[in-house]
Each structure stands twice: as structure tokens, then as C-alpha cells.
Amino acid sequence: xxxxxxxxxxxxxxxxxxxxxxxxxxxxxxxxxxxxxxxxxxxxxxxxxxxxxxxxxxxxxxxxxxxxxxxxxxxxxxxxxxxxxxxxxxxxxxxxxxxxxxxxxxxxxxxxxxxxxxxxxxxxxxxxxxxxxxxxxxxxxxxxxxxxxxxxxxxxxxxxxxxxxxxxxxxxxxxxxxxxxxxxxxxxxxxxxxxxxxxxxxxxxxxxxxxxxxxxxxxxxxxxxxxxxxxxxxxxxxxxxxxxxxxxxxxxxxxxxxxxxxxxxxxxxxxxxxxxxxxxxxxxx
Amino acid sequence: xxxxxxxxxxxxxxxxxxxxxxxxxxxxxxxxxxxxxxxxxxxxxxxxxxxxxxxxxxxxxxxxxxxxxxxxxxxxxxxxxxxxxxxxxxxxxxxxxxxxxxxxxxxxxxxxxxxxxxxxxxxxxxxxxxxxxxxxxxxxxxxxxxxxxxxxxxxxxxxxxxxxxxxxxxxxxxxxxxxxxxxxxxxxxxxxxxxx
Numbered sequence: 001x002x003x004x005x006x007x008x009x010x011x012x013x014x015x016x017x018x019x020x021x022x023x024x025x026x027x028x029x030x031x032x033x034x035x036x037x038x039x040x041x042x043x044x045x046x047x048x049x050x051x052x053x054x055x056x057x058x059x060x061x062x063x064x065x066x067x068x069x070x071x072x073x074x075x076x077x078x079x080x081x082x083x084x085x086x087x088x089x090x091x092x093x094x095x096x097x098x099x100x101x102x103x104x105x106x107x108x109x110x111x112x113x114x115x116x117x118x119x120x121x122x123x124x125x126x127x128x129x130x131x132x133x134x135x136x137x138x139x140x141x142x143x144x145x146x147x148x149x150x151x152x153x154x155x156x157x158x159x160x161x162x163x164x165x166x167x168x169x170x171x172x173x174x175x176x177x178x179x180x181x182x183x184x185x186x187x188x189x190x191x192x193x194x195x196x197x198x199x200x201x202x203x204x205x206x207x208x209x210x211x212x213x214x215x216x217x218x219x220x221x222x223x224x225x226x227x228x229x230x231x232x233x234x235x236x237x238x239x240x241x242x243x244x245x246x247x248x249x250x251x252x253x254x255x256x257x258x259x260x261x262x263x264x265x266x267x268x269x270x271x272x273x274x275x276x277x278x279x280x281x282x283x284x285x
Numbered sequence: 286x287x288x289x290x291x292x293x294x295x296x297x298x299x300x301x302x303x304x305x306x307x308x309x310x311x312x313x314x315x316x317x318x319x320x321x322x323x324x325x326x327x328x329x330x331x332x333x334x335x336x337x338x339x340x341x342x343x344x345x346x347x348x349x350x351x352x353x354x355x356x357x358x359x360x361x362x363x364x365x366x367x368x369x370x371x372x373x374x375x376x377x378x379x380x381x382x383x384x385x386x387x388x389x390x391x392x393x394x395x396x397x398x399x400x401x402x403x404x405x406x407x408x409x410x411x412x413x414x415x416x417x418x419x420x421x422x423x424x425x426x427x428x429x430x431x432x433x434x435x436x437x438x439x440x441x442x443x444x445x446x447x448x449x450x451x452x453x454x455x456x457x458x459x460x461x462x463x464x465x466x467x468x469x470x471x472x473x474x475x476x477x478x479x480x481x
Contacts, residue, residue, distance in 0.1 A: 042402075102410075184469070186387070188412040190404075193469075254391060254405045260470040 003040040007049045014138060014167055017053045022140055022163040024049045029165060031074055031113035034105045035122075039156075059112070059167060062086060068134075069093075071169040073112025077101075080111050090171045092179040092199065096127045099181070102189035112166045115151070118158045118220070120251075121191035125152055125221035127181055128169070129213035130197035136168035143167070152220035178202050180275035182268050183215065186255055192216055193255045194264040196224075196244070198272040200231075207237055207277050217248040217265055224248075227269060237277070241270035297342040300335045304328050304356065305347045305373070316349040318356075328356065329363060336365040346371045381443035382417070383409050386466050417443070 011017035021027050028047035030036055031054055039045040053059075059074035062083040069089055071080060080086065081098030100106055100114065100123055114124050115135065128135070128148035135146045137160055151159050160166060183195035195215030201208040210231045212224040226246035230239055250261035308317025318328040328346070335341050344367045348356040353371045360368040387407040391399045400406040426433045434441065444465065451467045452460060459479040464471050 038404075186407055186469070187410055189410060190407075254399055256470050260473060263473060 001041055003037075004043055004046045006040070006047055008052065009049065010052045010055060013056055014053070014059060014165055017051050017056070018138060018140055018163060018165050020049070020051045021165065025162075027051055027162070029053050029113075029116070032076065032105075032109040033113075034101065034109040035113065035117040035119060053165070060110075064089065065170075068170045068172045071111055071171065073116075073166045073168055074110045075112075077106035077109050077111065077114070078103075081106065086171075089173040090131060092127055092131060092174070092181055092197065093124075093171055096123050096181045096197070099123065099183070105189070111169055115169065116158060116160060116166045118152055118154070118156045119191075120152075120155060120218060120220050121216040122221075123181065123183065123192060123195055123197075123215060126195055126197040126213035126215040128171070129221055129223060130179075130199045130211045131171050131174065132211065133172070134170040135166055136170065137161075137164045138167045139164040145170075149223075155219045174199065176202070178207075178276035178279055180272040182272040182275060184264055184268060190255070194250075194261050194268055196265065196268045196272040198269070198276045200273065200276040202277055207231055207240075207273055210240075210273065210276070212244070212269060212272070214244070214248065214265055214269075217245070217250045217261060219249075222248065224265075224269060231273075237270060237273045241266055241273060244269035298340055299343045299345060300338075300341045300367075302328070302331050302335070302344065302346045304331070305349045307349060316352055318348070319352065326359060329359060332360055332363055332365045332368070336363070336367050341367060344368045348373065381441075382414055382447055383407075384466060385444040385447035386468075387413070389466050389468075415447075417446075 009020055011020060017029060021029070026046075026048035028036060028045065028050055030050045030052045033054070036045060040047070053074065056074060059072040060076070060079065061070070061072040062075060062080065062085050063070040064085045069085055071086075071093075077097045077100045081094050083094050086094035097111065098106070100109065111124060114122050115128065118125070125148075128151075131148075133148040135148060135151050137144055137146055139161055140163055146159050153159055178200045179198065181195065181197045183192035185192050192215045194217060197213045197215070198210055200210040208231070210228055212227050213221055214224055215221055224244045224246075226243035227240040230243055231237075244265045245262035248262070248265070250258040250265070252258045256264070304316075304318035306317055308320065311317050311320060313320055319326045322330070332344070332346075335344050344365065346356045346360070346368060348371055350373050353373060356371045357368075360371075387409050389400060389406070391405075393399055448463060448465060448467060451463050451472065455463070455472070455476065458476055460475045463475045
């Protein structure tokens with residue numbers, strides 16, 4: 001309940017934060033604090049130095065570009081959820097941000113903080129995989145772009161180097177693609193027991209190609225490759241959804257056993273694909 | 286609301302007075318929040334202090350069914366201007382529903398308690414509590430002394446009511462029982478067991 005001792009510094013700008021990260025081992029960035037602080041209280045995380053980036057105002061924005069939308073890493077979930085640009089061009093991102101945690105979490109937590117935390121039970125990593133987002137990391141030697149598919153490397157682990165900061169999220173405009181993020185949680189504010197993000201190409205109301213990503217079905221959010229391949233090969237939604245648990249190693253914990261998660265992911269994948277085929281929206285499992 | 290300096294958001298502080306307990310064990314003719322202490326109801330004490338407390342911006346009173354009006358009248362009498370609402374409470378029934386659907390002291394195979402935080406020991410929020418109606422039954426006490434328990438009756442009655450509703454919903458599949466609490470996984474397993 002009480003965190004281990006740590007030092008605390010407020011960063012004035014992103015470059016200042018990166019400089020501070022480079023100076024100390026075991027330094028962590030603090031944004032909204034709704035993942036890191038609980039982890040510190042449970043002593044799952046024991047950073048020696050907290051670099052508070054929460055006051056860097058110029059990293060909170062949603063900007064429309066030609067074929068993608070740029071989201072500043074420190075944009076809070078409630079601002080992502082309320083963005084009319086995202087609602088028009090990539091509504092799976094704004095809808096899902098509006099369903100992260102509870103109102104308190106959404107008013108403090110940031111999109112960059114959530115992604116950099118690398119929690120396989122978080123909703124937004126799956127959405128990033130399904131839309132094919134690019135994540136912009138800045139370090140002492142400049143910026144690099146990391147595809148979402150290469151960003152999540154393990155439980156609470158990402159491709160970010162210790163002295164890099166996630167500064168921007170780029171999500172492609174979805175055009176006419178159908179979409180769904182379907183999750184089941186024990187209570188409204190809980191982490192998803194299982195979640196499924198789907199972005200599909202539709203032809204006459206049926207599903208052609210689809211990108212499907214799964215929440216809380218392994219060490220990271222991951223693509224449902226077997227289901228995707230089946231759909232590309234002409235399988236029906238039912239046939240493809242029945243393969244959703246293939247190749248996954250879901251955890252067993254207080255919320256569900258791995259067997260129940262394998263059952264849930266097949267049901268939720270079918271519902272997500274049906275929802276996406278109809279157009280797109282968000283639902284609870 | 287926004288504070289004046291940095292533009293960061295701070296919340297208003299609301300106080301909820303949980304005054305819906307029935308207080309059957311007190312053996313008086315009214316709910317315990319309205320029991321007299323020093324010449325005025327217990328509830329008056331809480332209202333008075335919270336209304337004068339500079340950290341509290343607004344007060345909501347949860348009153349027992351049928352006692353909402355007296356609670357509001359009391360607030361008016363005390364000129365407790367921060368009272369913004371009086372809602373109907375039902376704490377013991379809600380807690381009992383929670384026991385039927387959510388709360389569980391789960392142990393691993395070595396006897397370690399697994400549900401040690403509020404993230405794992407689930408307490409339902411407003412979104413999860415099902416709607417319910419209350420009714421009463423009259424059943425003779427069929428034991429040598431002819432006695433019955435009278436305290437916390439809501440707690441005793443609601444859990445079996447919820448579990449019976451779940452079993453009823455699954456009875457066409459052949460399910461005759463579901464363990465407590467009836468988590469999604471237990472419901473799934475109950476269905477799988479009668480199928481296999």
C-alpha cells in the first residue's frame with residue numbers, strides 16, 4: 001500500500017524528460033499515474049526516480065493529417081473519447097478511449113501512458129494493433145517510428161529504450177472499414193477479462209479481410225492470426241471465430257481461468273466481427 | 286470544476302449519508318437514523334456537522350424506503366442547505382446481491398487468500414446491481430422454540446433469491462445449482478457440466 005522510496009522531478013518539456021531519463025537508471029515517466037501509481041503501491045514497480053511529464057501541455061492534441069490522425073501521447077482518454085476528428089476518421093479509437101476504466105481514470109490517464117505501460121489487459125493496445133497504428137518514440141538522438149505490431153514485447157514491456165519517451169500515436173483513417181471493440185469485464189470499471197478489436201473490409205454486408213487483436217489473451221495484446229487467415233481464405237464469421245483462441249496462451253487469474261478465456265475469445269470474436277460487418281460500434285460482451 | 290491556478294481539474298467533495306439501515310435490533314418503531322438521541326434524530330447530528338464542514342460541497346442522504354420525505358423535512362428544519370438529494374437506500378440487500386454475484390474470499394491450493402485488494406475482491410458499483418422489488422413472506426417457524434432470526438433479514442434473503450433467479454434462467458438446460466458467487470465462469474461451467 002505504501003510505495004518504496006523514490007525521487008520526483010517535474011519535466012518542463014519532452015526533451016527535458018528524456019535528458020532526465022538518460023541520467024538515471026530505474027527512472028520512470030509519470031503521466032496520469034493511474035497505472036504506475038497502483039503498481040508502485042503494490043511494489044510491483046519500484047522506480048528510483050519519477051519524471052513527471054503530466055504538465056507538458058504541447059503533447060496533448062488530436063490533429064488531422066492527410067491519411068492519418070496524430071494524437072499527442074499526453075492526450076487524456078476523455079479528450080481522445082470526445083475528439084470529433086477521431087469520431088469521423090477512426091472511431092474505434094475514440095469509442096474505446098471512452099470505455100477505459102471509469103470516469104476518474106479517463107480524466108487522468110493518457111493514451112501514451114496506457115500504451116507505454118504495456119499491460120496486456122489494457123484495451124488500447126489491441127485497438128492499436130487492429131488499426132495498424134504507428135507509435136513515435138523520441139530519444140536523445142531524435143525520433144523513430146515503431147509499428148504497433150513491434151511495440152508490445154511482454155507483460156509491462158515495450159520496445160521503448162530506457163531513455164525514450166512515447167510522444168505521438170498515429171492512427172490511419174479507417175474510411176469505410178467496419179470496426180468493433182467488444183469486451184467482457186466483471187464490472188464496468190474492471191480490466192477486460194477478454195477483449196477483441198476488429199477492423200474489417202466489408203463486401204455486401206459480409207466480412208472479407210479483417211485485422212483482429214485480442215486483449216488479455218497472452219503476455220501482450222496479440223493478433224488472432226488463425227481467424228484472420230481463415231477470413232482471408234473465404235471462411236464464414238462463425239468458422240473464423242472458432243479459431244480465435246488458436247496459438248494463444250491466456251492467463252489464469254481471479255477474473256477467469258485460461259479455459260474460460262479461450263471460450264470467451266471465441267464468442268467475443270464472433271460478436272465483434274458481426275458488429276464490425278454491420279458498420280461498427282462498441283459493446284460489452 | 287476548475288481551480289484558479291494551473292487549470293488542472295479538481296473535484297467537488299460530496300458526502301453520502303448512509304442512513305438507510307433498518308435498525309431492527311434496536312427494537313424501536315422507526316429506522317435507526319430517526320432514533321432520538323439527546324432529543325433529536327441521529328440523522329440530524331450527521332446533517333448538522335456535514336453542513337457546517339467547509340470541505341463538503343454537497344450532501345446526499347440515502348434513506349430507508351418510505352422515509353425519504355421525513356429525511357428531506359429534517360434537512361429543511363435544520364436549514365442544511367447543502368443537501369441536494371435524498372435517495373432510497375437498501376444497503377443490506379445490495380450487499381447481499383454482491384455476495385451472490387461478486388464478493389468471494391478465494392484461496393489457492395496452499396491456503397493463501399487470493400482476493401486481498403479491492404481490485405480482486407469485487408464490490409459491485411451502481412452499474413452492476415440488478416433492479417429488484419421487495420416483498421415479504423409469512424412462514425411459521427417450524428422449530429421447537431418457534432423462534433426466528435430478525436436481524437439483517439435483507440442479507441439473509443437476497444442471496445438465495447438472486448441464485449434462484451440464475452438457476453431459473455438456466456433450468457431449461459438442466460442446470461439445478463450454481464455456486465456462490467455466480468460468476469460468469471461458474472455459470473459457464475454449470476452449463477458445460479450438464480452438456481457433457
